[in-house]
Amino acid sequence: MDTADQPTLADVAERAGVSVATASRALTGARPVSDDLQRKVREASKSLGYRRNTVASSLRLQRTETVGLVLPRYTTTFLSALIESVSDGLEHHDMSLVLRYSEPDAVHDRENIESLIGRRVDGIIICPPSLEVSRESIEAAGAIPVVQVGRFVETDRSDSVGLDEDRATSMLVAHLADRGAGRILVVGLDADATADVRRIRALQATGALRGVSVSAAEFTGAVLDGGIRAAERLVSEYASGDDGWSGPDALVCANDDVASGVLAVLRMRGVAVPGTVQVASLLDLAPGREDHSTTTLRHPWPEMGREAVRLLIDAIGRGSDRVARRVSLAPQLVPGSSTRP
Amino acid sequence: MDTADQPTLADVAERAGVSVATASRALTGARPVSDDLQRKVREASKSLGYRRNTVASSLRLQRTETVGLVLPRYTTTFLSALIESVSDGLEHHDMSLVLRYSEPDAVHDRENIESLIGRRVDGIIICPPSLEVSRESIEAAGAIPVVQVGRFVETDRSDSVGLDEDRATSMLVAHLADRGAGRILVVGLDADATADVRRIRALQATGALRGVSVSAAEFTGAVLDGGIRAAERLVSEYASGDDGWSGPDALVCANDDVASGVLAVLRMRGVAVPGTVQVASLLDLAPGREDHSTTTLRHPWPEMGREAVRLLIDAIGRGSDRVARRVSLAPQLVPGSSTRP
DNA sequence: CTTTTGCTTGCAATCGATTACCAAGGAGTC
DNA sequence: GACTCCTTGGTAATCGATTGCAAGCAAAAG
Structure with missing residues (x-):
């Protein structure tokens, strides 16, 4: 049983012969630690196969490094490009992506947002399933930054990225x-x-x-x-x-x-x-x-995803003093044989 | 500042005039609470707009109600059907989906798994990006159940779902x-x-x-x-x-x-x-x-997703005494005009 | 040689929810 | 009436990582 559990910071500290405080500081770099102990802690950590428990860390830091992405279920084909680019953008910031599909009904939509808030995501990227339904869901997010992508619901709380x-x-x-x-x-x-x-x-x-x-x-x-x-x-x-x-x-x-x-x-x-x-x-x-x-x-779905992440990360860093921004991107014309050369 | 923060269980308890223990029990139903207090707590919860903090709950319960899904980046088109069905299946169990894309290189693949373990996901569904690379990543998951989908890497630890x-x-x-x-x-x-x-x-x-x-x-x-x-x-x-x-x-x-x-x-x-x-x-x-x-x-991507979730939920419930299972699903033949009627 | 400054390190509180344990009160039994 | 059993409520420990505060120690300043 004991071997099955993940080692904790206390285990690392004990093994390195230091306090948990020092172990934490050595691994996060939050404050300087002498070279000697630094090395001991790193070794202990490696030999135990220690992995920081993100859950505990999130609780303490009040920050989950997680973003929720809410997409409508239909027309899945071209949304996958969006998912990928959002995923890439977030990975670049060491953040995780929680994905959720929405239906065009108010109750389900609201539940999605509520659930994400319960998970204390740092931000939300949403493609509103319906122009009528999502406004109050978005407003329910309160202090959590929201970026709309692809479609817009008028709100003064959220940034948005869309087609020009x-x-x-x-x-x-x-x-x-x-x-x-x-x-x-x-x-x-x-x-x-x-x-x-x-x-x-x-x-x-x-x-x-x-x-x-x-x-x-x-x-x-x-x-x-x-x-x-x-x-x-x-x-x-x-x-x-x-x-x-x-x-x-x-x-x-x-x-x-x-x-x-x-x-x-x-x-x-x-x-x-x-x-x-x-x-x-x-x-x-x-x-x-x-x-x-x-x-x-x-x-430009890939570009829209990138832009949405950029706006969101920025909004997260900035706190509550923000003005709703709206970014419009031009599409690309792909000539085909149905129009003249 | 105070209004911007989410209310906690302590706030609810105070408002209802009970202890946090009682408030928790009233909301989770872990133990019976008298009708009177039950009502008071519910009212307090609703009027404050209380939402359980999943992060704190996960820490205490040692269970995140989250599943990681790791997919290769290429051939995105038909994987979106898989994402959707996995998402649906998980939603049915009140679990969340953390999505991650992998590259066919060992380091990145391993990082994905490590990151998910750090988040203490309850289980992982993975489509191995390469037949050589993923084995040790999968084994690194240790006690966390893994289900492979679409492709197989030989491991005695994980269940798998694939094409017949x-x-x-x-x-x-x-x-x-x-x-x-x-x-x-x-x-x-x-x-x-x-x-x-x-x-x-x-x-x-x-x-x-x-x-x-x-x-x-x-x-x-x-x-x-x-x-x-x-x-x-x-x-x-x-x-x-x-x-x-x-x-x-x-x-x-x-x-x-x-x-x-x-x-x-x-x-x-x-x-x-x-x-x-x-x-x-x-x-x-x-x-x-x-x-x-x-x-x-x-x-049968949708069916494969459903099946993967079923296996995973089952494995999570069962703990460590499990035998690797392998489910093969038949494809559907779609006749077209390139063969005779 | 004493005092001050600066750097490390450890103790203990904290984040928010859950729950083991204890206590009090009521019902039921002999 | 004394006893046990059961229900319900509260107190405080717990999950694991981070960090404010203060102590310890060495080097620099006086």
Whole structure:
């Protein structure tokens, strides 16, 4: 039984013939210790295979060197890039990552935060599962710094890292306009959802500057099937006889899945892409897969993770006198064969 | 300052007019407390917004309700399914997940384990980054239960969950044989790597039962380019003039990437798939994307995660008197358009 | 030679929750 | 009525590391 337990600092101290205080100081370097004892303690520590008990240390120091990361469960694919970069960033600061998935319901979301607070994490990075639900969860964190990533809930307590939406939309519109597009139709954005409305407005604003008209198709869902349905309607409405096309000359899809559906239908129905219609996507769902069949915007998840960690570490160090900061990062445009070269 | 700190059990006890012992008992239910005091303590707790300090509790109980998950960094795509299912399983037991990525080098791997031990996690789930490196890391865990998942390092200390390789290979060979394949060529497996040799052997063994010959192509790498190179060689060797084909009538690729490369080349060179040659993959790299262009084996990552948690929780409860257990799960065959219907 | 300064080292308190142990009071038994 | 048994509450020790305070000792200053 005795051998199974991890050795404690007291064991090390006894073996080295010093007090626990000295042993602690020798190992942490909190205060100087004579070379002789320093060496003895180190040797004792090594020979016993001593490992500092982080739990006890955390209790005393009121600091756990742990950060909670709360992510929504859906769209897991591209969040793994975020997890990795956050993990890397934290490792760089000798901190650990406690991961938790959230559902878009208030109770579960709140429980996640409560549990992390109970663990006394030093900070929290959260991608709010829903724009309505998370505000009070975030505020419940109280003195614990919170950084939101990917999405925003308005709060004056927390920093946030997100996509530069304006830049994203303008990059895409410019890309299409440069390639001759004059009428853009948006597919897969919901004109009844706040965030989507903002995106549509941004697309229109940029379009106006370039003399491009931008309108939104009726919302049929931001998934593959939605793209298929939307494209079917387009074809039946605008394709006249053979090769005639009186519809928009560019389609901006909410994401790659929608774009895939759209592309499949257009090709099947003989509408030339990118000859007659160009297609692009606002969100790369599968970064890492070098596909290039669709021109798309790659969200800077790794950079967002790094930035979130930077903000959080900074906020932890700074204490409570802080102003909410907001960092926006530009996406990367990945040209594909669905727009002209 | 005082309001910023979390309230402690002592605060609750004072407010309720009882001792901390009673407050603790009322909240944990460790021992019965009279209804009157029970109510008072609960009210005090709620009105103060008390949250048990898990750090202090862990120190006293010698149990952190935390599990470490160590994953290799590469091939992130399909590990996210594992992370999710492990997370779910643990949440079900009110345990937290500490995530850590490993590199295939011994020092880093060891540090990960040491750090988790320092945090006094109750158990560890690990996907060994390399078959050579991780053994002593795992053994360093000592009394802390370890479950390996996805890959195995021989140890008598740890349970493991993995793919039922024999079943996997036989499912695939049977699928091809049922569809008329008589000569199977394996692409993307390395005849110099132990694990791959075992797979090739298993394929051959199953083939023998069905009267199918199985041989392995020279190793050109288990990536897209490797598939391309392998297919180019095949075509130049076996395609005679137009439509003649004297090569194998089925290709088993190490994974979807290899298969994609193979398919691209075969189609470009006019070899009919699945008419002349059928193609299948041993490993679905992007589960969740419903592609169906390639017949593939989907590894049961969610189930593996669940099983790993089950084994670990069991091992934690059981203490040290345990025998290494090994659970093998069958993959799921997902038919695609690269083999005959 | 004495006093002061400076550096090490040890003692004991501390972080917050849990629990072994003790004491008091009530119920039940002979 | 005296005794035991059971329930409930409090006191204080405990988990393991860190650190304020003070003591001890040597070198430097007077």
